[in-house]
Structures are given as structure tokens and as C-alpha cells.
Amino acid sequence: MKVYLNLLIIFFAVIISSCSNNNKNTSFHLPKVSQLDEDEEVFLQKKILIHEMISASKLLHKTSWPILKENIDICNHKGSYSLGVLFATEQDLPKNDSSYYKLLLNRGINPYYFKKYNTESFPIIISVAKNSPAYESKLVERDIILEINSQKVWNFRKKLRESLTHSSLINFTILRNNKIIEKSVRGIQACNYNVQAMPAPSPNAYADGEKVFITLAAIKLAKTEDELAFLIGHELAHNIYHYNYKKGNEANNFTINYLDIPKLKNLNSFFLFSTHNKETEADLKGVEIAFKAGYSLDNVNDYWRRLSVFNPSLISSSSTIYKSNALRAIMISKTLKRLKASNEKKQKK
Numbered sequence: 434m435k436v437y438l439n440l441l442i443i444f445f446a447v448i449i450s451s452c453s454n455n456n457k458n459t460s461f462h463l464p465k466v467s468q469l470d471e472d473e474e475v476f477l478q479k480k481i482l483i484h485e486m487i488s489a490s491k492l493l494h495k496t497s498w499p500i501l502k503e504n505i506d507i508c509n510h511k512g513s514y515s516l517g518v519l520f521a522t523e524q525d526l527p528k529n530d531s532s533y534y535k536l537l538l539n540r541g542i543n544p545y546y547f548k549k550y551n552t553e554s555f556p557i558i559i560s561v562a563k564n565s566p567a568y569e570s571k572l573v574e575r576d577i578i579l580e581i582n583s584q585k586v587w588n589f590r591k592k593l594r595e596s597l598t599h600s601s602l603i604n605f606t607i608l609r610n611n612k613i614i615e616k617s618v619r620g621i622q623a624c625n626y627n628v629q630a631m632p633a634p635s636p637n638a639y640a641d642g643e644k645v646f647i648t649l650a651a652i653k654l655a656k657t658e659d660e661l662a663f664l665i666g667h668e669l670a671h672n673i674y675h676y677n678y679k680k681g682n683e684a685n686n687f688t689i690n691y692l693d694i695p696k697l698k699n700l701n702s703f704f705l706f707s708t709h710n711k712e713t714e715a716d717l718k719g720v721e722i723a724f725k726a727g728y729s730l731d732n733v734n735d736y737w738r739r740l741s742v743f744n745p746s747l748i749s750s751s752s753t754i755y756k757s758n759a760l761r762a763i764m765i766s767k768t769l770k771r772l773k774a775s776n777e778k779k780q781k782k
């Protein structure tokens with residue numbers, strides 16, 4: 434991360450110096466910009482951001498659900514249930530953006546329902562993981578939540594969190610194709626960590642004991658689910674082996690909250706306790722964690738090879754925290770080989 438920051442600073446320094454090199458007096462016509470022009474463009478850019486967050490969250494959810502389910506023997510899973518579903522609510526966006534929520538995610542809902550349920554907006558389902566309790570109960574993306582356990586959707590996340598903590602069964606009143614339907618979902622125990630997307634200018638991933646964050650740049654750099662599964666596995670390994678467990682809850686999994694970041698005072702503190710040993714352990718345990726969830730990880734090292742393009746110095750030399758990308762790739766390959774061989778042995782028995 435630090436290296437990326439340095440690169441970025443150099444990048445901007447180059448831009449600034451190259452922009453100011455020819456300091457001739459020129460005149461140019463400054464267009465008049467109305468507030469309306471600006472508001473329209475801001476809306477367009479926020480819309481792109483929210484849609485990017487949604488598609489990244491869906492991809493991460495699809496990839497992480499089997500990992501959270503299959504690693505229950507090594508991770509913290511007691512204290513709350515999981516449904517395998519992701520929601521978005523108006524309150525997930527900063528206050529200034531809340532009007533966008535209705536425009537983008539509550540569009541087309543008959544105004545009658547807002548009156549009937551006495552609310553400004555309704556939570557909606559962003560993602561349902563395959564073979565999850567929500568999937569078995571036939572919840573689907575874009576379902577609009579009218580009520581949770583026969584209660585209004587005010588403070589939806591709080592109600593969901595409490596519900597997931599105290600009971601495995603949750604009832605939803607749903608609006609789908611202009612029809613009201615009732616659905617009950619019985620949660621199961623899975624690893625209590627949230628896997629979220631976050632905007633950032635460089636490909637990276639973080640863990641903070643409760644959540645895993647993968648930057649939008651890393652999600653775009655990854656070309657396969659195997660590569661994402663490995664990144665998730667690596668960060669989960671940090672959460673499982675290197676942090677004191679912070680109680681997680683599926684209700685805290687944000688999909689459109691682009692301001693949510695790892696809960697440490699600043700990103701540099703990540704590296705104070707990070708060592709070659711811990712990073713190597715996270716790489717190798719991460720392989721095991723993703724492999725256990727059924728990912729073959731065959732071409733997973735393509736991620737490092739692509740990442741090295743952004744950071745050529747890491748190809749062959751190690752930083753204070755990470756071994757070189759070449760060494761990381763080799764160790765990951767060897768670990769994978771060992772896992773596959775022992776799996777084959779087991780199957781032959």
C-alpha cells in the first residue's frame with residue numbers, strides 16, 4: 434500500500450510539473466456553469482459509483498458465501514445466524530446522497546406503499562447467494578422489503594441485526610412485481626465476517642478483525658472467481674489467525690456504503706504489526722481457506738503477475754512486509770500442489 438501511495442504521489446507530481454512547465458500567458462473562455470449543470474453531473478457520477486459498488490458487492494458475495502460456509506470449523510461463527518443475503522438501505526448512503534437512493538433503488542414503487550407503510554424508502558435485496566437459506570426460501574434480487582418480522586422497516590439494519598442474533602427464523606413481507614408476499618428464512622451458522630467492496634485508487638485488500646475489504650481496483654484487476662477467492666481467503670486468514678475476534682453480523686454487510694472503511698485509526702497501522710511471517714501465513718492459509726470452499730485456484734497466480742505490472746519493483750525484491758511477488762506466487766503454487774495431492778489421496782482411500 435505504502436509503495437502505491439508513493440507511486441501515486443510521484444504520478445501527481447509529474448502531472449503537476451508537466452502542466453505548469455509552459456507558463457505562457459494564455460486566455461481561455463471560462464464556460465458558465467449553473468448549479469443545475471453541476472447537480473446533473475454529480476448525480477451521473479454518483480450513479481456510476483453506486484452501480485459499481487453494487488456489482489462489486491454481488492461478485493464478492495457470490496464468491497465469499499461458500500468460503501464463509503465451508504470454513505466454519507476454523508472461524509468464529511457463534512453469536513448470530515446468516516441468511517446469505519445482502520441488502521441496501523437508504524441509510525447506507527451519506528445523508529446528502531439519500532435522494533439518490535430512492536431514484537436508483539426505489540424507482541417504480543407505487544407511492545401508495547410509502548403511505549401505507551409510513552416510510553420514505555424501502556430496503557431492497559441486492560444479492561442472494563446460491564445454496565444459501567435465502568436462496569432456498571426463494572428470495573430474489575430486487576425484492577423490496579416492506580416489513581421485517583411484521584415491523585416497519587425503520588432502522589432496518591438494527592432490527593435485522595437483533596433478529597439474526599436472537600433467532601434463526603426471520604419473516605419478511607416483500608413487494609415483488611406489485612404483489613405482496615410473505616417469506617420466512619431460517620438462518621444457519623457461517624463465519625461471522627463481512628466481505629465488502631471499497632473504493633480506492635489502487636488494487637489492495639484489508640482485514641480489520643470484523644470485515645474484509647477488497648478495493649474496487651483489486652476486484653477489477655482480478656479476472657476469475659479463483660483470484661477473488663484467494664484474496665478473500667488471505668484477508669480472512671488475517672481475521673481468523675491475527676486478530677482478536679470482533680463480533681460480526683451479516684446485517685452489517687454494506688453494499689452501497691462507499692464510505693465504510695477498515696476500523697483502524699489509519700491505514701498505516703495495518704503495517705505496524707504486519708510481518709513477512711504473518712503475510713506468508715495469510716497467503717498459505719488463504720489458499721487452504723479458498724480451496725476448502727471448492728475453488729480450484731489453478732491460475733490464481735496470474736493475479737500476482739498482473740499486479741506486478743503496477744509495481745515492478747516487487748517482482749523480485751521483497752518489501753518490509755511482503756515477500757516478492759515471485760516468491761509469493763511460487764509458495765502459493767507449492768501449497769496448492771500439496772493440498773491437491775492430499776485430496777487425491779483421500780479420494781483414493
Ligand SMILES: [Zn+2]
Nearest residue numbers: 667671712715
Ligand atoms: Zn495480508
